[in-house]
Amino acid sequence: MRSTGATSSGCGRSWCSTSCRTSGSPTSGTSIARNSSSGCSRPGSHVRGTRRPLPARPILAPNRTFRGGSRRIMTSRITTTAATPTADLARFIVEARVPVDVRGTTRRYLLDWLGSTVAGGELRPPTIIREVINSLGGHPQATVLADGSRTSAPLAALANAAASHVLEMDDLDRASISHPAAPVVAAALAVAERDGATGEELLDAIAIGYEVMIRVGEALGPSHYEHWHTTGTAGTFGAAAAAARIGRLDAQATLSALGSAGTMTAGLWEFLADGAMSKQLHPGKAAHDGVLAALLAARGFTAASRILEGAKGLLAAMSDAPDLDALTEGLSISMERWRIENVSFKVHASCRHTHPAVDAALQLREQHELHPAQIERVEVRVYSQALGLLDGMEPTTPYAAKFSLPFCVASALRFGDLAPHRFSDQTIADADTLALTERVTFTTDPALDLLYPAAWPSIVSILLRTGERLEARIDHPAGDPESGITEADIAAKFRTLTDAILGERSAALAHAVLEAEPTPSAAAIARLATATVPSNAPA
Amino acid sequence: MRSTGATSSGCGRSWCSTSCRTSGSPTSGTSIARNSSSGCSRPGSHVRGTRRPLPARPILAPNRTFRGGSRRIMTSRITTTAATPTADLARFIVEARVPVDVRGTTRRYLLDWLGSTVAGGELRPPTIIREVINSLGGHPQATVLADGSRTSAPLAALANAAASHVLEMDDLDRASISHPAAPVVAAALAVAERDGATGEELLDAIAIGYEVMIRVGEALGPSHYEHWHTTGTAGTFGAAAAAARIGRLDAQATLSALGSAGTMTAGLWEFLADGAMSKQLHPGKAAHDGVLAALLAARGFTAASRILEGAKGLLAAMSDAPDLDALTEGLSISMERWRIENVSFKVHASCRHTHPAVDAALQLREQHELHPAQIERVEVRVYSQALGLLDGMEPTTPYAAKFSLPFCVASALRFGDLAPHRFSDQTIADADTLALTERVTFTTDPALDLLYPAAWPSIVSILLRTGERLEARIDHPAGDPESGITEADIAAKFRTLTDAILGERSAALAHAVLEAEPTPSAAAIARLATATVPSNAPA
Structure with missing residues (x-):
């Protein structure tokens, strides 16, 4: 049984007062109907651009583990009572079924994010953010990885997202020109720890958060990127999506979460002229505000229902050439090809x-x-x-x-x-x-x-x-799916970044995140990923 | 003695680790030099538009207490090493001397904000925000007026700013098309309570926050307002300015506070189509993020130095017809005519x-x-x-x-x-x-x-x-300075809004804020303004 209105009863998680789903499983929705064997008009073409990707030129590892160009048939599409792009995304967040192999792929991005976060935590920008967070206080809901302290979920998300983006080694999505892991994983991990979600729920929320963030970034397009740091703007949607999924919000509340997220999106490139610290603040704030948006929505806080496509919404305000189709093209709760599979890893510590x-x-x-x-x-x-x-x-x-x-x-x-x-x-x-x-x-x-x-x-x-x-x-x-990058490469990068900080827990963490069954919970991950040895990361 | 670099010693307030001024008095700056008897090219014309205001048509009270059209001679102008508009604003925030009569005027806006905040606190949007804030926790630094709870300064600012904007009776500035009290007073009050600032410091920070917010709103202009809720966007600058002033940041740190504020500004009008609750979230987030920006800057967190005028800055990204001159025209640390004096009170509870x-x-x-x-x-x-x-x-x-x-x-x-x-x-x-x-x-x-x-x-x-x-x-x-509105009118409005909630403390609070010497501190105001009687405010 699943409630769909604002009057439903609570689900047993503390943050859901009025609008959460009572069933944990997101797989039973019989209302999603409308099969379509034609599906996506651009199957497999999740990198947006004027032409197909060129033949790959392998640099590091020639064996491919990603499915950059494979064609899939979409088996169902989203339908909602109000069939608007934002409502479609909300329904997708609530009901999407993440395939087993996509969950497996997601583990790699989670591990890669952990490497950047652990190694970056001691650098100056996230350290200042952590000092401010410590001065504010908060209930011990989620772990700040750099020092093992625990604070409220939004503040932990802020601290960890900022830490993950400072080495410039976190992942990068080309189509949306954004770094999805930084805001999405930070938000998902903080809320999952707070709510005691399972490892599988964590992975699903991350994959869904990537999907939403990347689609919003694609819709905003390159003109948006001329002034705006897409990792901050689209990132707020990705963080809200992940938080809403873990919080088991229903479609209406999830729509409100997206609305509040959209009306809090920010992040300008102007800081580049000074080489200033805003680049870490942006994903930090995106993670923080995405979590906040979901927390508000769970208690019935309303927001724009058409925050993306509305006349005074995000695309109208922040893009000269929005691509509305990117939001929902090929979107399906049972789709097999996910945006996360096309995200690039970074093997160099530079832009x-x-x-x-x-x-x-x-x-x-x-x-x-x-x-x-x-x-x-x-x-x-x-x-x-x-x-x-x-x-x-x-x-x-x-x-x-x-x-x-x-x-x-x-x-x-x-x-x-x-x-x-x-x-x-x-x-x-x-x-x-x-x-x-x-x-x-x-x-x-x-x-x-x-x-x-x-x-x-x-x-x-x-x-x-x-x-x-x-x-x-x-x-x-190197690191693009087309270039070929293996799980072993990703694990090796992680060990290089974290061995000096985590000691023998580094190998244990890599094993747990990549291979352990069941997938470790956020709390278990946080215990392994907390720095206790002084970092030797470069200043 | 005043430090100007990031290596200065602390000032005794807990949030200033590296970049605060050691002297409490902002009046001794000998470095502000360059007198100019010519001054502002548009003296007294602080309402921007194509022509002078029309003759007033008094509605409520015919006796004028504001100086809508008086001509003043500017006696000095800001000079900075890097004479950019944002840097000029930063210097102004640090060194401005608020005239005694402007402080007196500011008391009225403070009281008017308190009336809206007390009366609005029990309505649904700020109540949900308060529930979320309570679920997050935080050190007891500042008071949430609606329930007397205490939490971190940014969260208290968020709660109080949201409460102040829900009745639609908080003040309104025509030139910037924004509601300055909501973000500015909420931020100033929270930080002043946290830091034990004097009542005079609180008033000065409010007047300075209004000045900065209104100038930023004027610079963004009506084209910005087509998509963006200026109360949220410019409001973040006003909140940061007030917080930085109370925190005694130096000019460099204040510039960073403005930079971080600017890269967090947000707030879209799209929610109007749904009549949703974002209108209260916007000033709430502006107050929260402005305080956060100042807290970060106080610890050395850097940001864009030209966040307003830079090529990838706020005006370029968020305005089709920016008015750069509005930022600094007539700006002077010893100016006599302040933007706050032209802000309109609202006597009706509607848009x-x-x-x-x-x-x-x-x-x-x-x-x-x-x-x-x-x-x-x-x-x-x-x-x-x-x-x-x-x-x-x-x-x-x-x-x-x-x-x-x-x-x-x-x-x-x-x-x-x-x-x-x-x-x-x-x-x-x-x-x-x-x-x-x-x-x-x-x-x-x-x-x-x-x-x-x-x-x-x-x-x-x-x-x-x-x-x-x-x-x-x-x-x-009614409520425009040109219409004539008296201190008695403002006090009467306040009593109408708060008598049923505060009981006999309503009169005491009005007296304290309007007349008591010395001006009561933020903590004293919070004690009087905390609702303890169930609100009879309309749903």
Whole structure:
């Protein structure tokens, strides 16, 4: 039995006073009807753009574990009494059935988020946020991973989301140009711990949160990204979706959660000009406000029912070229192909827009056993959409260096990787690296623009002192599903980030998140993921 | 001695770890230099628009206590090392000297906010917010007026700001089209209580918060208001300014507080289509996030330094026709004419856009001793900019009725006032009122558009059953400074709203806030303003 109105009785979880579902299982909805064997008009094409992804160029691991181009038949579509895009998303959040293999995939993104969060927790921006949170107090509902303290779910989500985004190694979705893990996993984990949700409920909420966030980001589109940090804006929807799912809100309350989330979305790129700390605040606030939106909705707080598509809603206010279809195209509670499966992992600790050039440079370095002394100059061609983040960035701070394409390429050529410790007060003052950085230039290439955001391509051309010219092109940097990245790669990245902080719990956590049955609960994950050894992460 | 860098020592207040001023007095700054006897190019013209305000048409009280059109000479202007508008505002926040008479004026706005907050606290939207806040917990730093509980300053600010905006009787600034008291006073009061600030510090922070919020709202302009609820967006700046002032942040930290505030600003009008509760959430979140921004900045959290004027900043992202000059024109730390002096009080419990028509109807009712039975029909002409809020609104709920111009005009004609109890489940179902409502129509008048927002004009034409036609025009509804409203009027409104809730403390609170010397502290105000008697406020 499932209630659908605001007068339903409580479900036994403490935050659901008026509007929650009484049944835990989201799989029994007989009202979802309308089968459609035709389904999605763009099956398998979840990366939005003007053309299909180019052939993959594997960098790290050639064996593919993701299904980038497979065709699936949609078996059912959402129908609601008020068939609007936001209402369709609300119904999807309530009733979606996450396939077993998607749950398995979700475990990798959860582990990857934990690695970034554990390793980033001691850095300055999340530390300040944590100090403020500690000064505010709150009931011990959820764990702040960096120090093991417990506070209210929204504040724990804020702290953990901010921590997860500071190393610039958390995952990245190309189609929406956003980092879904940071707000979505942080919100899901905090609410799941608070409510004692099962590990499977946690995974489902994460997969659903990704789906909603990415679709909203796609709908907002690249014009939105010119001013707005999509990780903050669309992220609030993803966090609210995950929180609402775990909180077992019904469709009406979930719609209100999305409405309140949408009317709290924020996050401007202006901070980039100062290399300031807002980039971590944005997913933090998205996670916080998404949880808050769900908590409000659970108690009957109403909000716009058409927050996305309405005349004074998000798309009208914050996008010059919204793509409304992205919200619901192919959406189905029993769909097999999920947006989360197309999200890219990051193997370098820099802005994703630098990665294709870095990978091309690494490829040339390896193929030709290059040494910096051989290099006369390096010319990089990028898609022009990358300029918004890369233009004018100088390695003035370790964080700013993550957005300096010349510094990133030079460091990769010099050291053969771009691990977190390549960005420190020492490395950005290193004379040899800076000398090589000076010899790297970059420009835009209109041919590359056409491929974005389905692919994020770059071409690196190296002129040797001998006069010889080497060139490599990367369309899908390492970590893109098309590039091939294995569970072993993801686990190895996690261990690299966390071994020094978690000690032997690092391996235990990786095993628990990737393989243990049943999936560990949020509380169990938090116990393993809490830093107790001083972090050696770079400043 | 005043520190200006991030390495200064603490000031003895618990939230200032790295960036606060060590001196409490903000009046000694010798660095503000550059006197200018020419000063502002538009002295006294703080209501922005294409022309000067029209002659006032007094409705309630003819004796003027505000200085709507007086000319003042600016005696000094802000100078900063980086002379950008946002930096100028930051310096102003830190160093402004609030004149004694402006402090006196500010007392009235503080009392008026308290009336709305006390009377609104038991209504459903702020009650739900309070339930959620109670479920989160927090250190007892500041008082939630509706129930006397104490929680963290940001959460108390959220609760009180939401409560203050639900009756639709809190103040309204025409030039910025925003309600400054809701976010600014709520934030100032919470932080002042937390920090044990003096009553004078509280008043100064409120006056400064109004100044910043209104200037930001003016800069965003009417195009912003088409999608965004300026009370939420500009309100975050006002709240941050007030919090930063009370927290004694230096100019650099205050600039960071504005930067973080700006990158958290949000609030869309889409909820209006559903008559949903977001209108209270917006000032609540503005107050919360403004306080959070100041708390972060106090600990060294950096943010965009040009959040308002930058290429990816607030004005670029959220306004089609920004007015950058509004941010700093006439701004001076020793200015005598403040934006707060031009803010309108509301004497009717409905949307401000209904007030000129309501006042015109009341004027005709009184002059001609009208009875509803005499009235054939009522035709109202309004400025078209009011349609954004009034168009299509039906009295389907007590709250929606506050935005139904026909219902408001009909109720005023029937009862002779538009007090809070005119909006209840009973009144919106009253057959006689609805019959009269049916006979009220409204349209726009291009001639009135030209006056907005300097004036908010309406013309009411009543056709009697005798064939006689009566007409009245109001450019400045009751409560506008131009209309004449006295301290006694404000106190009377406060008593009407709070006597049933506060009992004999109502008079004591009015006296304390308006007249007591020294000005009572936030803690003393909170003690008097806490509801202990069940509210009789209308549902």
